[in-house]
Amino acid sequence: MIEFHHVSKVYRGVKVLDDVSFAVEPGSVTGFIGPNGAGKSTALRILTGLSRATSGSATVLGGPYAELDCPASQVGTLLDAGAQHPGRTGREILTLGAMTLGLPRSRVGEVLDLVGLTARESRRTFGGYSLGMKQRLGIGHALLGRPRVLILDEPANGLDPQGIRWMRGLLRDLSDSGCAVLLSSHLLHEVEQVADHIVMIGRGRVLAQGAVDELGQGRSLEQTFLELTASTDRSAA
Numbered sequence: 261m262i263e264f265h266h267v268s269k270v271y272r273g274v275k276v277l278d279d280v281s282f283a284v285e286p287g288s289v290t291g292f293i294g295p296n297g298a299g300k301s302t303a304l305r306i307l308t309g310l311s312r313a314t315s316g317s318a319t320v321l322g323g324p325y326a327e328l329d330c331p332a333s334q335v336g337t338l339l340d341a342g343a344q345h346p347g348r349t350g351r352e353i354l355t356l357g358a359m360t361l362g363l364p365r366s367r368v369g370e371v372l373d374l375v376g377l378t379a380r381e382s383r384r385t386f387g388g389y390s391l392g393m394k395q396r397l398g399i400g401h402a403l404l405g406r407p408r409v410l411i412l413d414e415p416a417n418g419l420d421p422q423g424i425r426w427m428r429g430l431l432r433d434l435s436d437s438g439c440a441v442l443l444s445s446h447l448l449h450e451v452e453q454v455a456d457h458i459v460m461i462g463r464g465r466v467l468a469q470g471a472v473d474e475l476g477q478g479r480s481l482e483q484t485f486l487e488l489t490a491s492t493d494r495s496a497a
């Protein structure tokens with residue numbers, strides 16, 4: 261459903277993605293992890309057509325994201341939870357999204373329930389939302405069109421422990437219903453709890469990938485991560 265095929269990206273002579281290849285299958289959650297500056301957001305921006313690969317290709321549902329018909333009803337994205345107008349209420353933001361997709365207004369109430377925002381919170385303006393509320397709204401926005409593919413960049417940032425548990429359950433339910441989820445995160449423990457597969461990158465290169473229970477061969481994901489990324493640590497540069 262998602263495929264990176266030998267993707268490289270060069271910014272001003274610096275290679276920030278180097279021959280990245282991996283796939284995300286339906287009915288699975290893939291955790292995309294790596295240190296700060298490893299290239300996770302760049303990869304997700306290329307996947308969603310916001311940036312261009314220097315070479316290679318990233319496709320979703322068999323083609324480039326930019327060529328999908330009605331993309332939001334096929335692929336839900338949350339790349340920056342803060343990217344909404346601060347003067348709009350949460351409900352207005354979802355209503356605009358629903359109208360754009362030609363969905364009934366009743367979908368807004370369903371999504372608010374799904375992401376645990378109360379009616380009162382939905383009437384508050386986005387500028388006054390906490391980071392956790394912004395993340396919930398952003399996840400709701402991504403889910404409006406009941407997409408088969410979900411691409412989330414650091415969705416757990418700012419969520420409290422209840423929020424993290426809620427998100428874990430939500431992502432599991434979505435993957436159980438056949439959705440393909442690609443999730444970038446720094447929260448290794450959370451990724452370990454929710455992901456079936458892991459793709460680990462460091463300095464733009466895939467360092468390891470595989471099933472979460474096979475990757476570390478008995479070690480925790482954190483131990484494996486620290487070991488594999490030690491040589492790509494920016495402080496070692």
Ligand SMILES: Nc1ncnc2c1ncn2[C@@H]1O[C@H](COP(=O)(O)OP(=O)(O)OP(=O)(O)O)[C@@H](O)[C@H]1O
Nearest residue numbers: 271272276294295296297298299300301302303446
């Ligand atoms: N528009 C840009 N112009 C130049 N360099 C960029 C640009 N965007 C990202 N980079 C560089 O690309 C590298 C990868 O950045 P990216 O944001 O993809 O990493 P990340 O893994 O998402 O990091 P973090 O976990 O800190 O969010 C970094 O060295 C960053 O400085």
